[in-house]
Amino acid sequence: MDGASGGPGAGGASEEQRQRGVWILVAATLAFAVLVLPQVVTDDDKTSFAGSVLPSDGASRLPSLPGGPPSGLPSGLPSGLPSTSAPGYGAGQPTGGGGTDGGSGGGGGSVRTQEPATPTVAPDPTADAYRAVSPGDCLAVYDTGYDDYNTRTPYRVSCGAGNAYMWVSAVRSSGSACPQGPGRNYMSYTSRGQTTALCLTRQFKVGYCLLAKQSGSGAQARMNAGLMTAVDCDAKRVPAQYNQILHITGVYRAPANASARNCARVQGDRTYYWSWLVNGGRTLLCTMIYRG
Numbered sequence: 001m002d003g004a005s006g007g008p009g010a011g012g013a014s015e016e017q018r019q020r021g022v023w024i025l026v027a028a029t030l031a032f033a034v035l036v037l038p039q040v041v042t043d044d045d046k047t048s049f050a051g052s053v054l055p056s057d058g059a060s061r062l063p064s065l066p067g068g069p070p071s072g073l074p075s076g077l078p079s080g081l082p083s084t085s086a087p088g089y090g091a092g093q094p095t096g097g098g099g100t101d102g103g104s105g106g107g108g109g110s111v112r113t114q115e116p117a118t119p120t121v122a123p124d125p126t127a128d129a130y131r132a133v134s135p136g137d138c139l140a141v142y143d144t145g146y147d148d149y150n151t152r153t154p155y156r157v158s159c160g161a162g163n164a165y166m167w168v169s170a171v172r173s174s175g176s177a178c179p180q181g182p183g184r185n186y187m188s189y190t191s192r193g194q195t196t197a198l199c200l201t202r203q204f205k206v207g208y209c210l211l212a213k214q215s216g217s218g219a220q221a222r223m224n225a226g227l228m229t230a231v232d233c234d235a236k237r238v239p240a241q242y243n244q245i246l247h248i249t250g251v252y253r254a255p256a257n258a259s260a261r262n263c264a265r266v267q268g269d270r271t272y273y274w275s276w277l278v279n280g281g282r283t284l285l286c287t288m289i290y291r292g
Helices: 001-052 124-129
Strands: 165-171 184-191 194-202 209-215 223-229 244-253 276-277 281-289
Touching: 001 165, 124 184, 124 281, 184 209, 209 281, 223 244
Parallel strands: none
Antiparallel strands: 165 194, 184 194, 209 223, 209 244, 244 281, 276 281
C-alpha cells in the first residue's frame, strides 16, 4: 500500500521541481543581462577609451587613425592649408581660398609691403618758362624803371618782333655768371633750390625810347640812361628816379674812338646827341632828348 500510493505522488513532485528550476534559471539569466552585463560592458569601454585617448596630464588629443588615412585620400594636407590646421578644431579662423600663407587670419594670400607713394609736386609754370629758354632766344621783357621787369615770365618772341627787347646770350645757374656792362643784365628765378639765370643783352631799335636822368645843364650836363628800360615816348609821367625820355636815333657799328660826333645823321647836323658804347663796345647807341 505504501509503495502503491507513494509512486504517483513522488513522480508529480519531481516534475514540479524541474519546472521551478527552469524558471529560476530564466530569472537568473534575465537579472544578469539587466544588472550585471551593462556594468561590465560600460567599464570595459571606459577603460579602452581612456587608455587610448586621455593622457595622464588630462590634455585632450585627437585619436590617431590606425593604419594611416583611407586609400581614397592623399597622405598629406594640401599645401594651401597650414599643417597644424584641421576643419572643426581649434579657435583659428578658416583659411582664405587660394591663399598660400597659414595662420589664424582670415582672407589668405601673401602680404606685400606697399612702397610709399611719390609725393606729388605742384607745377611751377614760371620755372618751366625759364628752363625753356635757350641762348639765342629773344624775349618780350624790359626794365619798367621801377626796379623790376615788366613780367616775371620770360615770354619768348621772334627776334624780329617789335617787342623783342632782349636777346638771351647765355643761360646760367647764377646771375653773377652773366656778362655785365652797358646794355647787359640778367633775370633769374629760383624754384625748389634751383636757380635759372638768363643773361640778357638789350636790343636797341631806332624810334624806341629809354628812361634817363639828367643832372646839370649846358656844358656841365650829365645823362645817366636806363639802357635796359623801355617807355612810351609820349609818356606824361616817368618813374621818380628818372626825369628824361631819350629817343633812339641810331644804332651803328662802333668806329674807332666813337663818340656823339658820330651820331650826326646829316651834314651840318646840330642836334645835341647822347651816346653810349654797348654790346661789349661793338655798338654805338645814339639818342636825343625826346621833344614830341
